[in-house]
Amino acid sequence: MIFNKLCRRFSVIVGGLVSMLSMSAARAEYELNMTQGVTPISRELYSLHMLVFWVCVVIGVVVFAAMAWSIIYHRKSKGAQAANFHESTTVEIIWTVVPLIILIGIAIPATGTLLDLEDAKTDADITVQVTGIQWKWKYTFVDDDVSFISSLAQSSRDVIKDPIGNENYLLEVDKPLVLPVGKKIRFLFHSNDVIHAWWVPELAVKQDSVPGFINDSWATIDEPGVYRGQCAELCGKDHGFMPIVVNAVSEPEYEAWLAGMKSEAAAAASAADQEWSMQDLLAKGETVYQANCAACHGPTGAGIPGAFPAMTGSAIATGAAEDHINIVVNGKTGSAMSAFKTQLNDVDIAAVITYERNSLGNSVGDIVQPSAIKNAR
């Protein structure tokens, strides 16, 4: 019997797969299903997901069982004679109306959940503006004047050829977003360049950040912990390399972190008033370059021909310092070169310009001081 043969073939395959999975389960943890998350919304989404899933499973079992029954019992080789019925308005009405009722059963809880999900505006305790930038995230605490950029951690960049064993590979950032538990946090999404999407599965927040628009979403985190996510909308070359890390902590810890961020910003501002040596600027510039510029202009300044210009020997990086400062500070409209005045402080910009002019195969020899950047803003 072909059918028995097929059954045997199937069981071999399925058995093989199962043993493969159980083998790998020993090596690494993985999930089969959506996370329940740590917010009221994420749990609502999970139960809605499971509801629709089970509805599909039940319908699937009925339909496939009917099919299997015909395949097994209504086969010519078993001597089945074909009936000739081919129309029944009653039956057609039944299988139009019954699914319709099931769909209404899904639509009712889905509507409630959607209304909860979209309720970002009422009673937010903290507002965080999230700006998507190719290929990093900028977080601004609107009420506290704290702002910083979060990009892929160097620990992930270093092992990109062979990441096996690297904990949180591609899901680690240099500066995580710290948020307090138990507070309603309203996120405002915006983009500097192309469309990105900020997604943290455990928070059940996925929202596009669109240039020219401000979108919103919200989360109230119930449990302290580290929650990781990624950009979910294709945003160019390094779309896969702009993770999100949310560190949910108790309120006192959050307040302490906020105070630390403020004093850090103050220290950076005073550093901008000093004269910097070439050596210090070059050292700092290299770090800034690798974190902010290398994605397009290349780690060695070679760029990507036809897509992103090279730094080595470029007319701007070897020309007048004012032009170089201008393009880094204000960006170039109509291109992927963004205005770094909104992303980096004076010292960082001065350092990276000095680095670009005196490294990566260039040797102009001049120093750009933070004060020059301050004036150019």
Place this chain on the structure above:
Amino acid sequence: MSTEITHDGHDAHDDHDHHGPAKGLMRWVFTTNHKDIGTLYLWLAFIMLLYGGSMAMVIRLELFQPGLQWVEPHFFNQMTTMHGLVMVFGAIMPAFVGLANWLIPMMIGAPDMALPRMNNWSFWILPFAFTMLASTTFMEGGAPAFGWTFYAPLSTTFAPDTTDFFIFAVHLMGISSVMGAINVIATILNMRAPGMTLMKMPLFVWTWLITAYLLIAVMPVLAGAVTMMLTDRHFGTSFFDAAGGGDPVMFQHVFWFFGHPEVYIMILPAFGIISAIIPTFARKPLFGYSSMVYATASIAILSFMVWAHHMFTTGMPVAGELYFMYATILISVPTGVKVFNWVTTMWKGSMTFETPMLWALGFIVMFTIGGFSGLMLGVAPVDTQYHDTYFVVAHFHYVLVTGALYSIIAAFYYWVPKWTGHMYDEKLGKIHFWWSTIAVNVLFFPQHFLGLAGMPRRIPDYSLQFAEFNMISSIGGFAFGLAQVFFLYIVIKTIKGGVKATDRVWEGATGLEFEHLPSPPPYHSFTEAPPVK
């Protein structure tokens, strides 16, 4: 009367050479014959399937294990983009047009398509369009790397100069599709044999008629989208540029107003094919013919009203999200009707399981799985978690690979004995089916898990918890790719020779092409209209 002419037509065409094909290469360049053009379309589709498939192999190779081992991220994005464009516009759509060319005149009792010269032109545009598109891979800046959905401003302000080649190529594909659609409509409405009323037409003809209207309605919208891109890029407009007062989200509305009907363009003809194959091998007439026609029409109409379900995370007003959710899940009603009708057609039939039937059954099961995940995706709040993950990738590959592509392969096995006069090798056909079906599930089923566990789509590298399923998926991918090379061998073998097919081909086959034409049919199918019962 007509059967007499057509029966000896094949052997006789050498005596009447104005009825037979021209000789040599120029036959294919100048041909206005629906069978020749159908063959050209099908070969183009096959070449594009292998080309798009080879890019899928690059993608699965890079995703075989975590870390960047084989290609750079920029090139990876080019691969995902070109894979999508080539498969949608180069493989699936031309394959269905090829089937329409071969089958519609034979099914409605016509000698040829209504507009044969336009038919030639609409095919011959395509090789140039795809050559142009593919050539960008070797240019500075590379091929399109912004996804087959080419969302602005990534595809406008932030895209390399080669994007202009892409825009022109899409224009050409659109022109070709619209001409093909006009031809299908003109043929079906004007050239049916006497007695072939609309409600007697085979469902493949019905589904293609409706598909053709969809094409005419939405290909110009796509042309509009790429034209706006072009003027944004070069002529100072700001349709999609927020800095100039434009709206990047409007691009998505325009694109998906094309894009959602487009996915039905790629599945409605498949419904027609399955509705032909299931009754043949169940030896029982199709259950609910008229409800199938109405369901197809309902799906087509609904397809214009659901586009923004691709955009639940773009920040739509909640009223918009509610409407698009309700409209979207409503589509599962007519789609369900189709599946129920097929299952009831099999019920109390006298079934056999030749290769075309296996592919058709595979279609029903796996397309239904794709439909279930589609229903889940349609539920707007939960789409927050599914959107832009591998769950979506799994969903649309179940409907497009095990849906659309499976129906095309089923159609090949079902009608190739009619076309060539040779039976394919049944054993090889069955091996092809089981090999493909196991591989395709190993390939795409784990992607559901990946998506639910949080893996975004369109990423060249991933964190370590996704490693196992990606490796399994890649293994399935390589096996599935190899199975289609095996298919190429089967196709060539069948064309070159094989057991002579009978005129009826299948015991349970019905329709003018099986009842009134020999295998292979004469160069001009019906020089006189056949009788229609």
